[in-house]
Amino acid sequence: MSNAMIINGKEIGQEIRKSVAEEVAKLKEQGITPGLAVILVGDNPASQTYVRNKQKSCEAIGIYSELIKLPEEVSEEELLAQIRSLNHNDNIHGILVQLPLPGHINEDKVIATISPEKDVDGFSPVSVGKMMLGQETYLPCTPYGVMKLLEYAQIDIAGKHAVIVGRSHIVGKPMGQLLLQKDATVTYTHSKTPDLPSITKQADIIVAAVGRPNFITKEHVKPGAVVIDVGINRDENNKLIGDVNFAEVEQLASHITPVPGGVGPMTITMLLYNTVQSAQKTLSQDKKH
Ligand code: NDP
Numbered sequence: 372m373s374n375a376m377i378i379n380g381k382e383i384g385q386e387i388r389k390s391v392a393e394e395v396a397k398l399k400e401q402g403i404t405p406g407l408a409v410i411l412v413g414d415n416p417a418s419q420t421y422v423r424n425k426q427k428s429c430e431a432i433g434i435y436s437e438l439i440k441l442p443e444e445v446s447e448e449e450l451l452a453q454i455r456s457l458n459h460n461d462n463i464h465g466i467l468v469q470l471p472l473p474g475h476i477n478e479d480k481v482i483a484t485i486s487p488e489k490d491v492d493g494f495s496p497v498s499v500g501k502m503m504l505g506q507e508t509y510l511p512c513t514p515y516g517v518m519k520l521l522e523y524a525q526i527d528i529a530g531k532h533a534v535i536v537g538r539s540h541i542v543g544k545p546m547g548q549l550l551l552q553k554d555a556t557v558t559y560t561h562s563k564t565p566d567l568p569s570i571t572k573q574a575d576i577i578v579a580a581v582g583r584p585n586f587i588t589k590e591h592v593k594p595g596a597v598v599i600d601v602g603i604n605r606d607e608n609n610k611l612i613g614d615v616n617f618a619e620v621e622q623l624a625s626h627i628t629p630v631p632g633g634v635g636p637m638t639i640t641m642l643l644y645n646t647v648q649s650a651q652k653t654l655s656q657d658k659k660h
Contacts, residue, residue, distance in 0.1 A: 375627040377621075377629055378523075378626050422438065429646075465642075468481055516638050531575040579601060
Protein backbone atom coordinates (compact mmCIF):
# COMPACT_ATOMS: atom_id res chain seq x y z
CA MET A 372 0.00 0.00 0.00
CA SER A 373 1.38 3.40 -0.91
CA ASN A 374 1.88 6.10 1.69
CA ALA A 375 -1.03 8.25 2.74
CA MET A 376 -1.66 11.80 1.54
CA ILE A 377 -0.67 14.19 4.28
CA ILE A 378 -3.36 16.69 5.25
CA ASN A 379 -1.31 19.81 5.92
CA GLY A 380 -3.02 21.76 8.69
CA LYS A 381 -0.34 24.41 8.71
CA GLU A 382 -0.99 25.32 5.08
CA ILE A 383 -4.76 25.03 5.32
CA GLY A 384 -4.74 27.07 8.53
CA GLN A 385 -2.66 29.79 6.86
CA GLU A 386 -5.03 29.93 3.91
CA ILE A 387 -8.02 30.37 6.22
CA ARG A 388 -6.16 32.95 8.35
CA LYS A 389 -5.41 34.93 5.21
CA SER A 390 -9.08 35.20 4.37
CA VAL A 391 -9.94 35.98 8.02
CA ALA A 392 -7.32 38.79 7.91
CA GLU A 393 -9.08 40.20 4.83
CA GLU A 394 -12.37 40.20 6.74
CA VAL A 395 -10.64 41.99 9.64
CA ALA A 396 -9.39 44.68 7.24
CA LYS A 397 -12.91 45.16 5.85
CA LEU A 398 -14.35 45.47 9.36
CA LYS A 399 -11.71 48.04 10.28
CA GLU A 400 -12.69 50.11 7.25
CA GLN A 401 -16.15 50.19 8.79
CA GLY A 402 -14.83 51.27 12.16
CA ILE A 403 -14.89 47.90 13.91
CA THR A 404 -11.81 46.17 15.28
CA PRO A 405 -12.64 42.58 16.26
CA GLY A 406 -11.63 42.02 19.88
CA LEU A 407 -10.90 38.85 21.81
CA ALA A 408 -10.57 38.80 25.60
CA VAL A 409 -8.62 35.95 27.10
CA ILE A 410 -8.89 35.28 30.81
CA LEU A 411 -5.99 33.42 32.38
CA VAL A 412 -6.21 32.37 36.01
CA GLY A 413 -3.00 31.42 37.82
CA ASP A 414 0.35 30.64 36.23
CA ASN A 415 0.10 27.17 34.73
CA PRO A 416 3.01 27.18 32.21
CA ALA A 417 1.13 25.25 29.51
CA SER A 418 -1.84 27.63 29.77
CA GLN A 419 0.51 30.61 29.55
CA THR A 420 1.99 29.23 26.33
CA TYR A 421 -1.45 28.58 24.81
CA VAL A 422 -2.63 32.06 25.73
CA ARG A 423 0.52 33.69 24.31
CA ASN A 424 0.05 31.80 21.04
CA LYS A 425 -3.57 32.89 20.81
CA GLN A 426 -2.62 36.51 21.41
CA LYS A 427 0.19 36.43 18.85
CA SER A 428 -2.13 34.88 16.27
CA CYS A 429 -4.73 37.61 16.91
CA GLU A 430 -2.17 40.36 16.54
CA ALA A 431 -0.79 38.85 13.33
CA ILE A 432 -4.13 39.37 11.58
CA GLY A 433 -5.19 42.61 13.23
CA ILE A 434 -7.57 41.31 15.92
CA TYR A 435 -7.34 43.28 19.17
CA SER A 436 -6.53 40.90 22.02
CA GLU A 437 -6.87 41.67 25.68
CA LEU A 438 -5.30 39.45 28.31
CA ILE A 439 -6.91 39.47 31.72
CA LYS A 440 -4.58 37.79 34.17
CA LEU A 441 -6.06 36.84 37.51
CA PRO A 442 -4.22 35.33 40.46
CA GLU A 443 -4.63 31.64 41.31
CA GLU A 444 -6.56 32.57 44.47
CA VAL A 445 -9.11 34.80 42.70
CA SER A 446 -12.62 34.12 43.96
CA GLU A 447 -15.23 32.59 41.70
CA GLU A 448 -17.40 35.69 42.15
CA GLU A 449 -14.59 38.01 41.01
CA LEU A 450 -14.03 35.89 37.93
CA LEU A 451 -17.75 35.84 37.12
CA ALA A 452 -17.87 39.63 37.57
CA GLN A 453 -15.03 40.00 35.03
CA ILE A 454 -16.91 37.88 32.53
CA ARG A 455 -20.15 39.83 33.03
CA SER A 456 -18.29 43.06 32.44
CA LEU A 457 -16.74 41.67 29.23
CA ASN A 458 -20.19 40.48 28.14
CA HIS A 459 -21.18 44.17 28.07
CA ASN A 460 -17.96 45.54 26.60
CA ASP A 461 -18.57 46.62 22.99
CA ASN A 462 -14.87 46.38 22.09
CA ILE A 463 -14.86 42.67 22.87
CA HIS A 464 -16.51 40.23 20.46
CA GLY A 465 -15.11 37.00 21.83
CA ILE A 466 -14.42 35.81 25.37
CA LEU A 467 -12.27 32.85 26.19
CA VAL A 468 -11.46 31.45 29.60
CA GLN A 469 -8.32 29.36 29.48
CA LEU A 470 -8.94 25.99 31.11
CA PRO A 471 -8.22 24.31 33.46
CA LEU A 472 -9.25 26.60 36.31
CA PRO A 473 -8.11 26.16 39.92
CA GLY A 474 -10.10 23.60 41.93
CA HIS A 475 -12.06 26.13 44.01
CA ILE A 476 -13.74 27.54 40.89
CA ASN A 477 -16.69 25.83 39.23
CA GLU A 478 -15.74 25.62 35.56
CA ASP A 479 -19.27 24.87 34.40
CA LYS A 480 -20.58 27.99 36.09
CA VAL A 481 -17.81 30.11 34.59
CA ILE A 482 -18.38 28.85 31.05
CA ALA A 483 -22.14 29.27 31.38
CA THR A 484 -21.64 32.93 32.35
CA ILE A 485 -20.02 33.79 29.01
CA SER A 486 -22.65 35.36 26.78
CA PRO A 487 -23.51 32.93 23.96
CA GLU A 488 -23.01 35.86 21.54
CA LYS A 489 -19.34 36.01 22.60
CA ASP A 490 -18.69 32.33 23.30
CA VAL A 491 -16.16 31.89 20.49
CA ASP A 492 -14.86 28.67 22.06
CA GLY A 493 -18.34 27.18 21.69
CA PHE A 494 -18.23 25.49 25.11
CA SER A 495 -21.24 27.05 26.85
CA PRO A 496 -24.37 24.93 27.33
CA VAL A 497 -26.31 27.23 25.00
CA SER A 498 -23.69 26.91 22.25
CA VAL A 499 -23.49 23.13 22.69
CA GLY A 500 -27.30 22.84 22.60
CA LYS A 501 -27.52 24.90 19.45
CA MET A 502 -24.79 22.84 17.82
CA MET A 503 -26.70 19.64 18.66
CA LEU A 504 -29.82 21.12 17.07
CA GLY A 505 -27.90 22.27 14.01
CA GLN A 506 -28.70 25.92 14.80
CA GLU A 507 -26.36 28.80 14.07
CA THR A 508 -23.75 29.11 16.80
CA TYR A 509 -20.00 29.19 17.39
CA LEU A 510 -18.65 25.71 16.86
CA PRO A 511 -15.93 24.43 19.18
CA CYS A 512 -12.61 25.26 17.55
CA THR A 513 -10.81 21.90 17.47
CA PRO A 514 -13.61 19.78 15.95
CA TYR A 515 -14.55 22.69 13.69
CA GLY A 516 -10.91 22.78 12.56
CA VAL A 517 -11.06 19.06 11.80
CA MET A 518 -14.17 19.62 9.66
CA LYS A 519 -12.28 22.31 7.72
CA LEU A 520 -9.33 19.93 7.20
CA LEU A 521 -11.70 17.30 5.80
CA GLU A 522 -13.34 19.90 3.57
CA TYR A 523 -10.04 21.22 2.18
CA ALA A 524 -8.77 17.66 1.64
CA GLN A 525 -12.04 16.95 -0.22
CA ILE A 526 -12.90 13.95 1.90
CA ASP A 527 -16.44 12.66 1.36
CA ILE A 528 -18.23 12.39 4.68
CA ALA A 529 -21.82 11.50 3.77
CA GLY A 530 -22.51 7.80 4.26
CA LYS A 531 -19.05 7.15 5.67
CA HIS A 532 -18.48 5.39 8.97
CA ALA A 533 -16.64 7.73 11.33
CA VAL A 534 -15.23 6.30 14.54
CA ILE A 535 -14.30 8.82 17.22
CA VAL A 536 -11.85 7.66 19.85
CA GLY A 537 -12.45 9.84 22.92
CA ARG A 538 -15.60 11.53 24.20
CA SER A 539 -14.43 14.72 25.90
CA HIS A 540 -16.72 17.75 25.89
CA ILE A 541 -14.21 19.81 23.94
CA VAL A 542 -13.15 17.35 21.25
CA GLY A 543 -14.69 13.87 20.99
CA LYS A 544 -18.36 14.60 21.62
CA PRO A 545 -18.74 17.66 19.40
CA MET A 546 -16.59 15.98 16.73
CA GLY A 547 -19.11 13.18 16.39
CA GLN A 548 -21.98 15.66 16.20
CA LEU A 549 -20.38 17.68 13.42
CA LEU A 550 -19.68 14.54 11.41
CA LEU A 551 -23.24 13.33 12.01
CA GLN A 552 -24.55 16.63 10.66
CA LYS A 553 -22.60 15.92 7.48
CA ASP A 554 -24.34 12.54 7.26
CA ALA A 555 -21.60 10.27 8.54
CA THR A 556 -22.56 7.19 10.51
CA VAL A 557 -20.86 7.89 13.81
CA THR A 558 -19.54 5.54 16.47
CA TYR A 559 -18.14 6.90 19.73
CA THR A 560 -15.52 4.90 21.57
CA HIS A 561 -13.81 5.57 24.92
CA SER A 562 -11.85 3.98 27.73
CA LYS A 563 -14.62 1.49 28.53
CA THR A 564 -14.95 0.28 24.94
CA PRO A 565 -13.91 -3.39 24.71
CA ASP A 566 -11.87 -4.55 21.73
CA LEU A 567 -11.33 -1.10 20.27
CA PRO A 568 -9.46 -2.31 17.13
CA SER A 569 -12.48 -4.36 16.03
CA ILE A 570 -14.46 -1.10 15.89
CA THR A 571 -11.87 1.31 14.55
CA LYS A 572 -11.05 -1.23 11.82
CA GLN A 573 -14.55 -0.66 10.43
CA ALA A 574 -13.98 3.08 10.12
CA ASP A 575 -13.69 5.04 6.90
CA ILE A 576 -12.70 8.02 9.05
CA ILE A 577 -10.96 7.72 12.42
CA VAL A 578 -10.59 10.71 14.72
CA ALA A 579 -8.19 10.04 17.58
CA ALA A 580 -8.65 12.34 20.58
CA VAL A 581 -7.31 10.21 23.38
CA GLY A 582 -4.24 11.92 24.81
CA ARG A 583 -2.04 8.80 24.63
CA PRO A 584 1.09 8.83 22.49
CA ASN A 585 1.12 6.47 19.50
CA PHE A 586 -2.07 4.81 20.74
CA ILE A 587 -3.60 4.14 17.33
CA THR A 588 -1.48 1.60 15.48
CA LYS A 589 -1.82 -0.37 12.25
CA GLU A 590 -3.97 -2.89 14.16
CA HIS A 591 -6.67 -0.21 14.48
CA VAL A 592 -6.83 0.95 10.87
CA LYS A 593 -8.55 -0.39 7.76
CA PRO A 594 -6.53 0.13 4.57
CA GLY A 595 -7.67 3.32 2.86
CA ALA A 596 -9.11 4.97 5.98
CA VAL A 597 -8.76 8.69 6.66
CA VAL A 598 -6.96 9.18 9.98
CA ILE A 599 -7.19 12.44 11.90
CA ASP A 600 -4.89 12.82 14.89
CA VAL A 601 -6.03 15.38 17.46
CA GLY A 602 -3.59 14.24 20.15
CA ILE A 603 -0.86 16.48 21.46
CA ASN A 604 1.58 14.57 23.64
CA ARG A 605 5.26 14.90 24.45
CA ASP A 606 7.72 12.03 24.19
CA GLU A 607 10.72 11.46 26.46
CA ASN A 608 12.72 14.04 24.46
CA ASN A 609 9.93 16.62 24.87
CA LYS A 610 9.08 16.24 21.18
CA LEU A 611 5.43 16.68 20.16
CA ILE A 612 3.75 13.45 19.13
CA GLY A 613 0.20 12.52 18.36
CA ASP A 614 -2.18 9.78 19.42
CA VAL A 615 -1.50 7.96 16.15
CA ASN A 616 1.61 5.95 15.41
CA PHE A 617 2.29 7.95 12.27
CA ALA A 618 5.07 5.77 10.81
CA GLU A 619 2.88 2.67 10.92
CA VAL A 620 -0.47 4.16 10.03
CA GLU A 621 0.66 6.28 7.09
CA GLN A 622 1.46 3.03 5.26
CA LEU A 623 -2.19 2.05 5.43
CA ALA A 624 -4.29 5.20 5.50
CA SER A 625 -5.48 7.10 2.42
CA HIS A 626 -5.06 10.44 4.25
CA ILE A 627 -3.47 11.32 7.57
CA THR A 628 -2.79 14.44 9.64
CA PRO A 629 0.71 14.85 11.08
CA VAL A 630 1.56 16.06 14.59
CA PRO A 631 2.68 18.80 14.69
CA GLY A 632 1.23 20.57 11.66
CA GLY A 633 -2.14 18.83 11.42
CA VAL A 634 -5.07 19.62 13.69
CA GLY A 635 -3.02 21.84 16.04
CA PRO A 636 -2.81 24.96 13.84
CA MET A 637 -6.51 24.68 13.02
CA THR A 638 -7.72 25.21 16.59
CA ILE A 639 -6.43 28.78 16.87
CA THR A 640 -7.41 29.43 13.25
CA MET A 641 -11.03 28.65 14.03
CA LEU A 642 -10.89 30.77 17.17
CA LEU A 643 -9.84 33.73 15.02
CA TYR A 644 -12.55 32.83 12.51
CA ASN A 645 -15.26 32.70 15.20
CA THR A 646 -14.12 36.01 16.73
CA VAL A 647 -14.35 37.76 13.38
CA GLN A 648 -17.76 36.21 12.73
CA SER A 649 -18.90 37.64 16.06
CA ALA A 650 -17.63 41.12 15.13
CA GLN A 651 -19.40 40.87 11.76
CA LYS A 652 -22.65 40.09 13.55
CA THR A 653 -22.47 43.33 15.54
CA LEU A 654 -22.17 45.18 12.25
CA SER A 655 -25.32 43.63 10.85
CA GLN A 656 -27.11 44.30 14.15
CA ASP A 657 -26.10 47.98 13.97
CA LYS A 658 -27.58 48.18 10.48
CA LYS A 659 -30.92 46.88 11.80
CA HIS A 660 -31.22 49.76 14.31
P1 NDP B 1 -9.55 14.02 27.60
O1 NDP B 1 -8.51 13.46 28.50
O2 NDP B 1 -10.57 14.96 28.13
O3 NDP B 1 -10.33 12.80 26.91
C1 NDP B 1 -9.66 11.66 26.46
C2 NDP B 1 -10.67 10.68 25.95
O4 NDP B 1 -9.96 9.52 25.54
C3 NDP B 1 -11.68 10.24 27.01
O5 NDP B 1 -12.98 10.25 26.48
C4 NDP B 1 -11.23 8.84 27.36
O6 NDP B 1 -12.30 7.96 27.70
C5 NDP B 1 -10.60 8.38 26.07
N1 NDP B 1 -9.67 7.30 26.32
C6 NDP B 1 -8.69 7.26 27.24
N2 NDP B 1 -8.07 6.05 27.22
C7 NDP B 1 -8.67 5.34 26.24
C8 NDP B 1 -8.50 4.03 25.73
N3 NDP B 1 -7.58 3.21 26.23
N4 NDP B 1 -9.30 3.62 24.73
C9 NDP B 1 -10.24 4.43 24.21
N5 NDP B 1 -10.45 5.69 24.66
C10 NDP B 1 -9.67 6.14 25.66
O7 NDP B 1 -8.74 14.67 26.39
P2 NDP B 1 -9.16 15.77 25.30
O8 NDP B 1 -10.31 15.31 24.49
O9 NDP B 1 -9.19 17.09 25.93
O10 NDP B 1 -7.85 15.73 24.41
C11 NDP B 1 -7.45 14.57 23.72
C12 NDP B 1 -6.12 14.82 23.08
O11 NDP B 1 -6.23 15.90 22.15
C13 NDP B 1 -5.02 15.26 24.06
O12 NDP B 1 -3.78 14.77 23.59
C14 NDP B 1 -5.02 16.77 23.94
O13 NDP B 1 -3.78 17.35 24.26
C15 NDP B 1 -5.35 16.94 22.49
N6 NDP B 1 -5.99 18.20 22.15
C16 NDP B 1 -5.53 18.83 21.04
C17 NDP B 1 -6.09 20.00 20.64
C18 NDP B 1 -5.57 20.62 19.40
O14 NDP B 1 -5.69 21.81 19.23
N7 NDP B 1 -5.01 19.85 18.49
C19 NDP B 1 -7.16 20.66 21.38
C20 NDP B 1 -7.64 19.87 22.50
C21 NDP B 1 -7.05 18.70 22.87
P3 NDP B 1 -13.23 8.15 29.01
O15 NDP B 1 -14.19 9.26 28.66
O16 NDP B 1 -13.90 6.84 29.18
O17 NDP B 1 -12.31 8.52 30.13
